[in-house]
Amino acid sequence: MAEAAGVPSSLGPDWVLGDDGLYFRRGARVLLLDDADRILLARGHDVDQPERSWWFTIGGGVDPGESDRDAALREVREETGILLDPGALVGPVYTRSAIFDFYRQHCRQDEVLFLARVDDASGGGGDAGTLSRDGWTDVELDVVDEMRWWSLDDLRGVEIEVFPEGLPDLVTPLLGGWDGVTHHLGIARED
Numbered sequence: 001m002a003e004a005a006g007v008p009s010s011l012g013p014d015w016v017l018g019d020d021g022l023y024f025r026r027g028a029r030v031l032l033l034d035d036a037d038r039i040l041l042a043r044g045h046d047v048d049q050p051e052r053s054w055w056f057t058i059g060g061g062v063d064p065g066e067s068d069r070d071a072a073l074r075e076v077r078e079e080t081g082i083l084l085d086p087g088a089l090v091g092p093v094y095t096r097s098a099i100f101d102f103y104r105q106h107c108r109q110d111e112v113l114f115l116a117r118v119d120d121a122s123g124g125g126g127d128a129g130t131l132s133r134d135g136w137t138d139v140e141l142d143v144v145d146e147m148r149w150w151s152l153d154d155l156r157g158v159e160i161e162v163f164p165e166g167l168p169d170l171v172t173p174l175l176g177g178w179d180g181v182t183h184h185l186g187i188a189r190e191d
Contacts, residue, residue, distance in 0.1 A: 014061035029059030081132025096185035
């Protein structure tokens with residue numbers, strides 16, 4: 001794989017080689033709920049492992065000089081076309097570190113997860129076909145297969161991997177509102 005300035009070109013410029021030998025970036029993700037308490041997830045795969053796919057929350061890397069909140073708002077807009085009011089973003093409700101293989105690289109992403117709600121008028125209640133892919137990067141176009149609103153009960157029955165692990169149980173206590181405490185989920189190995 002071609003590398004320039006220590007960054008694999010397929011991962012993108014926001015990934016840097018860390019002291020631990022893993023490609024690293026900070027990430028901001030959003031637990032995006034609609035008015036029926038369904039969560040929007042994307043299903044993707046790694047181009048090097050097309051037989052394996054998984055569901056994951058909306059979000060991505062934090063750009064240099066960008067706050068976690070601004071990154072979360074930007075990622076929702078880019079990945080879904082939904083323009084969140086900054087006041088709708090709650091948290092971060094969770095933090096975690098994830099270690100995973102992606103694009104033939106062993107990677108670590110330190111993430112903050114925010115909570116936000118949308119209603120039918122802002123794109124939440126419709127099917128995923130009403131969401132926009134206009135802001136997707138080349139990597140997202142290569143690896144994201146679909147987006148879908150999931151009820152937490154239906155999500156519990158999914159047979160492929162869901163990240164973060166135990167997502168329905170993480171979202172359930174947030175349905176009535178956030179308690180103001182950011183909980184750290186630890187380090188997850190997702191390979």
